[in-house]
Amino acid sequence: MSGTLAFEKWEGLGNDFVVLDASSEDAITPEQARALCDRHRGIGGDGVLLVIGGATPRMVVLNADGSRPEMCGNGLRCVAAFLADRTGAEGLSMVIATDAGDKPCAIERRREGLYDVTVDMGHAKMGPRLDVEAEGRKHGFTTVDVGNPHAITFEPYAEDEIDRVGPTVATAPAGGINVEFCRMLGEGARPRIAVTVWERGVGRTLACGTGACAVAAAACEQGRAPRGAPIEVFLPGGPLEITVDEARALRMKGPARRVFRGTWETSFGLGPGHTSPPSWAGTTP
Numbered sequence: 001m002s003g004t005l006a007f008e009k010w011e012g013l014g015n016d017f018v019v020l021d022a023s024s025e026d027a028i029t030p031e032q033a034r035a036l037c038d039r040h041r042g043i044g045g046d047g048v049l050l051v052i053g054g055a056t057p058r059m060v061v062l063n064a065d066g067s068r069p070e071m072c073g074n075g076l077r078c079v080a081a082f083l084a085d086r087t088g089a090e091g092l093s094m095v096i097a098t099d100a101g102d103k104p105c106a107i108e109r110r111r112e113g114l115y116d117v118t119v120d121m122g123h124a125k126m127g128p129r130l131d132v133e134a135e136g137r138k139h140g141f142t143t144v145d146v147g148n149p150h151a152i153t154f155e156p157y158a159e160d161e162i163d164r165v166g167p168t169v170a171t172a173p174a175g176g177i178n179v180e181f182c183r184m185l186g187e188g189a190r191p192r193i194a195v196t197v198w199e200r201g202v203g204r205t206l207a208c209g210t211g212a213c214a215v216a217a218a219a220c221e222q223g224r225a226p227r228g229a230p231i232e233v234f235l236p237g238g239p240l241e242i243t244v245d246e247a248r249a250l251r252m253k254g255p256a257r258r259v260f261r262g263t264w265e266t267s268f269g270l271g272p273g274h275t276s277p278p279s280w281a282g283t284t285p
């Protein structure tokens with residue numbers, strides 16, 4: 001079966017997604033998500049974001065490997081901007097439902113197709129220490145759940161070591177985990193943290209919004225950063241501003257940008273819940 005798939009491509013700090021209007025959660029299969037994310041034979045992306053309309057719109061995330069995580073911070077900013085983009089409003093607030101709960105978002109339009117989005121990400125939950133054997137030694141990680149799971153280290157790691165240790169840690173616990181390798185750049189009143197991410201179901205990405213939140217929460221917990229003040233988390237794709245309050249409530253602020261719109265002549269067929277609204281099919285900005 002073949003069909004035409006209308007999509008938008010969005011990115012937040014280089015964490016990039018194929019965004020699709022959908023009328024149900026099973027609009028595409030894991031295999032189709034893998035095909036869409038393929039950087040050589042598909043559109044290319046770190047994941048697919050299904051946007052299911054309704055009084056409270058819903059985001060469903062599929063990683064590039066077709067697995068379904070509970071949450072995606074950069075993806076949520078992209079979905080909020082995708083929805084705001086259609087209204088033409090300069091500023092807008094909305095709640096978006098996710099598998100990790102409802103997330104209030106405030107969207108400001110910077111210019112055509114470029115938005116700043118602030119999200120109340122919910123509360124961080126500190127988890128048990130994770131020890132993983134790799135490269136002949138034990139690697140210790142702090143675990144933090146921000147809707148999806150993260151393993152965090154502030155130990156120094158070389159770039160090539162991250163590529164070897166990252167995948168081992170990401171697949172160590174049942175269900176997998178996202179991995180963040182961190183370095184404090186500045187402490188005190190204006191803390192800054194450099195982070196390299198190895199994402200579950202994707203691999204190295206240029207940024208991870210939930211990862212930045214988890215890192216900020218771990219830094220506060222370990223006394224590396226103060227609560228209640230913005231923490232700058234520098235990812236390879238750029239900075240995110242994260243605030244962690246006394247109750248571990250998280251706020252994330254960062255950009256979301258539409259890269260292009262298009263249609264894809266598919267050869268794999270679409271799931272029963274997929275919709276291609278003619279209003280935005282086939283246009284390129």
Ligand SMILES: N[C@@H](CCC[C@H](N)C(=O)O)C(=O)O
Pocket residue numbers: 015061063069070071072073074075148149178199200201202205207208209210211
């Ligand atoms: N890049 C995302 C996280 C996407 C999901 C993650 N790979 C997982 O499996 O939990 C973000 O910006 O948060």
